[in-house]
Amino acid sequence: MIKLHPRLQLDPDAASERRWPVTGHPLTLKVTAAWHALALVGCATAPEMWPWWLAGTAVNHATVTIAGLWPRSTLLGPNWTCLPAIPRNANAIALTLDDGPDPVVTPQVLDLLDAYQVRATFFLIGERARRYPTLTREIVARGHSVENHSQKHVHTFSVTGMGALSREINAAQRTLTELTGERPAFFRAPAGLRNVLLEPVLQKFDLRLAAWTRRGFDTRERDPEVVAQRLLRDLAPRDILLLHDGDAATTDDGQPVLLSVLPRVIDAAKKQGLHFVTLREAF
Template sequence: MVSFAFDEHHDSPAGMTNPIRQTKRIMNQPNPPLPRAADHAAPARRWPRTGNPPMFNATIAWHAAMVAGWVLTPVAWPWWLAGIFASHMVVVTIGLWPRSSLLGANWTRLPDTPRNADAVALTIDDGPDPVVTPQVLDLLDAHGVRATFFCIGARAQRHPALMREIVARGHAVENHSQVHVHTFSVTLPRGLTREIDAAQHTLEALTGERPLFFRAPAGLRNVFLEPVLQKLDLRLAAWTRRGFDTRERNPQRVLERLVDGLAARDILLLHDASAAKDATGRPVVLDVLPRLIETVRARGLRFVTLREARDA
């Protein structure tokens, strides 16, 4: 029998590898760098955390006081119950005011910066609509205007090519919830998070960009919305002027509502989906847009997206 002895200073027989030398070679190789925590960190925030709005904290404190009073003096329970009811009524009433900032940060006008001194933002809600949105895009292209489209996630999923077209033409896409439920303003935090986050994922998957802004369905909300938006890194955006074009069938009246008192830094609201139709069946937004653009420019103003205004 022939045996082979190995040591680390001599080669192996022909065709064989010295295992001792191979082991040393492997052990002496530098270790690959370990992944850094930052490599797996969440995306950098786009909006600063501002904490809960004062109204949220005040509501919690008020409810705690009412419950404590009820426990300490149960005989006065009607008064404590009335106090809780009154608090709910105040919060609900504020939530019915879309332009209020009492429930948290809310863009009702563009930031007051030098670059926004001659700017207005055109926002278009409830789309995409396979019939109206392409016509709106063509009108905006013809006039060289960029707009902000607040899109509904479920509708966007049905028209992915149209969503890509909106972005390809230079417009911004923002979050208008996943299904635009009518009970949005009475939804609890978990439901709000699910509804808004679903739209975030839907719109980002279709456009390649995460929305920066959120607009509540019909502008209605509750005290729980702002903490949810902070968690999801979104900023609420309302409007300065709206044309009520979902129910007004006269394009001239829609236009007048938008331009009466028009000023720099205004945020204007129209709709592509859900748009009312005139007497001939034509969506009023298609007649309003060219005249609105002409009026805005005649007053020395220019159009920007909300994202452009944020970065100005």
């Protein structure tokens, strides 16, 4: 049993030492709230103009919905789509792996990363981490970072209210902190989809949203060459790469695509003079 530092035993939303500044509600949320208030007042004072109030509300909803369906968007709040532009990241890239841990794939990934001396960032699903606690601890023991990818990874995450978002994120935060002894610093939304209410919840739990620069679509693409080319096309310093050790697609011979892709990506990156860092190392 890992003995947690006393600070880590606190409620994650009550941590006294924050990693991220509290920036307040994002502008998009403020504008949305202001418009709804204005529309309500308008309907009460000028009911004959209701089509205009309705149209404005529809435009607002469409805008925030589209922003939430665009994983790399920053319209709904801060979002890491590449590593910070600081000197130590000049030749750095980050490898991130989602949806684990997987009892078959993740151990093989860890062995492969050890062989190449590469550290990665694992965005784990809380329920899966709880199911495989030893494997979850092994990820951290081998020098990698574990971050928050929600507790259940539900497909309705992006249409969830603030209370449910808080419960889902807090549950994963508690699970991963308990299992690893380290409080996650980053959050990645299921499928990268979110809504305008997410950023205030992330600030409450001292988390920063992290998306990616490029992804391989390796949960549905079975050809390792195609996945690798998607990641390597125009590969540049400060890129964040997305792959999956959970729910990974398999090749025609039944092997996880990820295991064929990783060596190609790592070799190509090193030939470009790039080195891999975890997201925590990058900030």
